[in-house]
Amino acid sequence: MKISLQRRLIAGAAGLALAALHAQALAQTQTQADSQAMPAMSAPMAMDGAFGPYPMAREASGTSWQPDATPQSGVMLMTNGWTLMGAALIDGVYDRQGGAEGGDKSFAAGMVMGMAQRTWGPGVVSLRAMFSPDPFMGKDGYPLLLATGETADGRTPLVDRQHPHNLVMELAASYSLPLGAHDSVFVYGGPAGEPAFGPPAFMHRASGEDIPEAPISHHWLDSTHITYGVATAGYVHDKWKVEASVFNGREPDQQRFAIETGAMDSAAARVSYNPTAHWSFQASWARLNHPEQLDPTSNQNRLSASAIYSRPIGAEGSWSTTLAYGWKQLRPGPALDAWLLESEIAPDRRWTLFARAERVEENELLTPGLHTVGKLSVGAIHDWSIAPYTRFGLGGLVSAYALPRALVPEYGKPTSGMLFVRLKIG
Ligand SMILES: [Cu+2]
Numbered sequence: 001m002k003i004s005l006q007r008r009l010i011a012g013a014a015g016l017a018l019a020a021l022h023a024q025a026l027a028q029t030q031t032q033a034d035s036q037a038m039p040a041m042s043a044p045m046a047m048d049g050a051f052g053p054y055p056m057a058r059e060a061s062g063t064s065w066q067p068d069a070t071p072q073s074g075v076m077l078m079t080n081g082w083t084l085m086g087a088a089l090i091d092g093v094y095d096r097q098g099g100a101e102g103g104d105k106s107f108a109a110g111m112v113m114g115m116a117q118r119t120w121g122p123g124v125v126s127l128r129a130m131f132s133p134d135p136f137m138g139k140d141g142y143p144l145l146l147a148t149g150e151t152a153d154g155r156t157p158l159v160d161r162q163h164p165h166n167l168v169m170e171l172a173a174s175y176s177l178p179l180g181a182h183d184s185v186f187v188y189g190g191p192a193g194e195p196a197f198g199p200p201a202f203m204h205r206a207s208g209e210d211i212p213e214a215p216i217s218h219h220w221l222d223s224t225h226i227t228y229g230v231a232t233a234g235y236v237h238d239k240w241k242v243e244a245s246v247f248n249g250r251e252p253d254q255q256r257f258a259i260e261t262g263a264m265d266s267a268a269a270r271v272s273y274n275p276t277a278h279w280s281f282q283a284s285w286a287r288l289n290h291p292e293q294l295d296p297t298s299n300q301n302r303l304s305a306s307a308i309y310s311r312p313i314g315a316e317g318s319w320s321t322t323l324a325y326g327w328k329q330l331r332p333g334p335a336l337d338a339w340l341l342e343s344e345i346a347p348d349r350r351w352t353l354f355a356r357a358e359r360v361e362e363n364e365l366l367t368p369g370l371h372t373v374g375k376l377s378v379g380a381i382h383d384w385s386i387a388p389y390t391r392f393g394l395g396g397l398v399s400a401y402a403l404p405r406a407l408v409p410e411y412g413k414p415t416s417g418m419l420f421v422r423l424k425i426g
Contacts (some may be wrong), residue, residue, distance in 0.1 A: 001136065009406075016413045017143055023306065024237060024366075028031060030076075030154075031296045032405065033115050033184070033218065034047070034173050034224045035386045036058050036150075036277055042181070048124060049124075049176075049233065050117055050124060050126035050153050050174050050176060050186075050188075051063060051174060051176045051184065051186040051188070051236060051241070052176055052178075052183075052184040052186065052236030052241070053178055053181060053182060053183075053184060054068065054236070054274075055068050055238075056072065057069075057070050057072045057144035058070075058274060058280075059072070060200030060201075060204050060205055061170075061194055061200045061201040061203075061204035061205075061225055062166040062170075062172075062188070062193060062194025062195070062196070062200075062201075062225065062232075063174070063186075063194070063196055063232055063234060063241075063243055063304060064190050064194070064196075064198070064199065064200040064204075064270075064272070064282070065200075065241060065272045065282065065402070066200055066205055066206060066280050066308055066310065066313065067106070067274060067276075067277060067279055067280045067308055067309065067310040067314060067320075068274060068277040068278075069278050069310050069311055070206045070276040070310045070318070070320060071112060071206070071253075071312060072348070073426045074085055074086060074087040074426040075087065075389045075425065075426050078254055080087065081118045081119065082116050082117065082118045082203060083116070083117045084114070084115070084116050084117075084125070085114070085115040085116075085117075085213060085423060086110075086112075086113065086114045086115075086425070086426065087113050087426030088110070088111065088112040088423070088424070088425040088426065089110045089111060089203075089209070089210075089424050089425075089426075090108060090109075090110040090112075090133060090420045090422060090423045091108065091109050091110050091212040091420045091421070092106070092107075092108050092211050092420060092421045092422065093108070093109060093113075093142070093418050093419070093420040094106050094108055094141055094418065094419045094420070095107070095144075095213075095318045095328065095416075095418045096143075096415065096416060096417055096418070097141050097143040097145045097160070097413030097416040098145075098415045098416045099145070099412040099413070099414030100410065100411065100412055101106070101160045101366070101410060101411050101414070102107060102143055102145060102160075102414055102416060103143035104143065105137075105142045105143055105408065107137035107138075107142050108133050108136060108137060109133065109134050109142075109164075109212060110132065110133055110134075110166075110203075110422075111130055111131065111132050111133070111165075111169060111203060111220040112130070112131050112132075112133075113128070113129065113131070113169075113170070114128070114129050114130075115127065115128045115129075116128075120148055120175070122173070122177060122178070123175055123176050123177040123184075123219075124176050124179065125174070125175050126173065126174045126175075126214075127172075128170050128171075128173070128174075129168075129171050130168075130169040130170035130171050131168060131169060132164075132165040132166065132167060132169050132216065134166070134167075134256065135164050135166065135167050135256035135283070135394070136166035137164050137167075138152075138164070139152040139153065139256065140152035140158065140161060141158060141161045141162045141163045141164045141398055142161065142162055142164075143160065143161055143214070143384060144161055144162040144213060144214065145160050145375075145399070145401065145411065145414060145416055146160065146170070146216045146360070146362065146373050146375060146401070147159075147161060147162045147214060147216050147218070147363070148216075148362060148364040148365065149163060149218065149219040149251070149364075150163035150217065150251055150252065150253075150254075151163075151253070151254055151293055151294055152254055153254055154253060154293065154294075155259050155294070156294075157294055157364060159364060159365060159366055160365075160366075162213070162214045162218075164256050165226060165256070165369075166192075166226055166252050166256045166257070166258075167256060167257045167260075168192045168259055169192065169225070169226050170190070170192050170193055170226075171190050171191050171192040171193070171196070171259075172188060172189060172190030172191075172192065172230070172322075173188070173189070173190055174186055174187060174188035174191035175187055176190075176236075180324070181237070182237065182238040183235075183236060183237050184235075185233070185234070185235050185236075186233070186234050186235075186243075187231070187232065187234075187384060188230075188231075188232040188233075188234070189230055189231035189232060190230065191228060191229060191259055191261055192226065192227070192228055192229040192259055193227060193232075193247075194224060194226070194227060194230065194236050195224055195227055195230045195232060195245035195246075195247040195266075195268040195286065196232050196234070196243040196244060196245045196268045196269060196270040197224050197245070197268040197284045197286040197302065197304065198221050198222045198224065198225075198272060198282075198283070198284055198304045198324075198326070199221060199222060199282060199304065199306035199308065199322060199324050200222075200308075201222040201225035201280060202214065202215050202221075202222055202342075204225075205308065205320070205322055206308075206310055206311075206318065206320035206344060207308065207321050207322040207342045207344050207354075208319040208322065208342050208344070208353050208354075208356070209341055209344075210344055210354060210381055210394070210395075211342070211354050211356060211377070211379070211397070212295070212397070212418055212420050212422070213377065213397070213399075215340055215342070215356060215358055215359050216328070216358050216360055216373075216375055217324075217326060217338035217339070217340045217358050217418045219328070220302070220326030220328050220336070220337070220338035220360065221304055221306075221324050221326040221338065223251065224247070224268070224286065224288075225248045227248060227249075227251075228248050228252065228260045228261045228262065229247060229248035229261045229262060229264050230245055230247040230248070230264075231245065231246055231264065231306075232244065232245040233255045239273055239274050239275055240271070240272070240273055241270075241271070241272040241273075242269075242270070242271050242272075243269065243270055243272075244268065244269040244270075245267065245268045245269070246264045246265075246266070246267055247264055247266050247267070248261060248262040248263060248264055248265070248266065248269065249266030249287075249288035249289040249290060249291050250290060250291060250293065251291050251292065251293060252263055253293050256425075259400070263289075264386060265289040265290075266286065266287055266289045266291075267286065267287050268284060268285065268286035268287075269284065269285050269286075270282055270283070270284035270285075271283050271284070271313070278309055278310060279307065279309055280306075280308040280310075280313050281305075281306070281307050282304075282305065282306055283303075283304070283305045284303070284304050284305075285301075285302070285303055286300075286301070286302045286303075287299070287300075287301050287302075288300040288301075288302065296389070297301050298330060298331060298332060298333065299330075299331045300328055300329065300330055300331065301318050301328075301329040301331065302326065302327065302328050302329070303326070303327040304324065304325065304327070305324070305325050306322060306323065306324035306325070307322070307323050307324075308320065308321070308322045309321045310325075312344070313345070313347055314348065314399070316345045316348050316349045317345075317346050317348050318344075318345075318346050319343070319344070319345040319346070320343065320344055321339050321341075321342070321343040321344075322340065322341070322343075323339075323340070324339070324340045324341075325337065325338070325339055325340075326338040326339075326340075333363070334363060334370060336360075336361040336362070336363060336370070337360075337361055338358065338359070338360040338361065339358065339359045339360075340356070340357070340358050341356070341357045341358075342354070342355065342356035342357070343355055343356075345381075349383060349385065350382060350384075351377075351380065351381070351383075351392075352380065352381040352383070352395075353379075353380050354377075354379055354380070354381075354397075355376070355377065355378045355379075356374045356375075356376070356377045357374070357375070358374065358376075359372065359373070359374045359402075360372070360373055360374075360375075365407065366410055367406060367407055367409075367410045369406065371403075371404050371406060371407055372404060373401065373402065373403055373404070374402030374403075375399060375400070375402075376390065376399065376401075376402075377397050377398070377402050378397065378398060379395060379396055379397025379398070379418075380395060380396065380397075381393045381394070381395030381422070382394055382395070383424065389425055389426055390423070390425050391423075391424045391425075392421070392422070392423060393421065393422040393423075393424060394420075394421055394422075395419070395420050395421075395422065396418065396419045396420070397417060397418050398415065398417045399415065399416040399417065401413075401414060401417055
């Protein structure tokens, strides 16, 4: 089923406005009731996480967790009981991928997101919307050696190119209910959201959010971050979270401006554990029903596990590292796995240094067969503060590859790179 974006957006906006009015009315009556009946210490605060009684900084994309010590980004505003948060990152990229399979392109990529959260009755309601400029780069995305997945025209797979993200990346709401000082139950869902699978998506985790290229392991670890139809229920106990989702398993097609809802016929489950403020672990499972538009009869099982370490550096700096493993069983077909290690270190608000190493088993490259490939990207960004919460940055990265001999006739010995400018708000 395809629904015109315009109708969706209007319906979504009207829904949000209604929900806001409703929440305000409820909250007013609730405040009166609260002041008589509820002890202050068990009442949830708007600054808590959307899904439980812990710091908001723990929350990344969808319902995923990152370490509590991750610096909170975004412009925050409190009004009428609501906590509003906005953030944006737009990269203007010149991309040059080397070798015979390479190519070059200039494009804009990034995201703009807004969140509204408040106490509502005994719990916390949160509304989230996120948009991407990617569809304006064209349906065939950008050159990215060894990246595979999705399609530009509905007929041929994208190989050695990264697909554009859809305009609407998230349109979701959640409600959580505290069950004491350390426990809560929550529900999350919407027409666009992220099921309970994988680490936080690369563009939303502190170790990857400043890197302008997508990981080649995207379709092992975090490609489900844009899912058109998802419902999740979970339970938080202090440092632990368990959750399960049903969702529409089909990847977005080439209509990047559309919201393509469909049957919620896929499932995922995840356990997350934040033992200290600096660490976040997760293990997750998913069964995707007919994810591939071009291979409509095949299914996939996926497993993932990841560890994230984050710590502040000085007053304004931070360091975050993610190690992630993904396993993808094609049904029918082989099982393919992927490893990712990435790190970003920002000693202050002017410099960011980053690196990402990946090792992926691929079966969709132009040379037939199963190939284990490696990629390493390193880069740096210099930012200038141009207004409150607003930085302008200039950056670059270079990529090198480890290719099996069978791929050398097709790829040669390529080196790739990107130069980029960016605007970061939040
Ligand atoms: Cu993506």
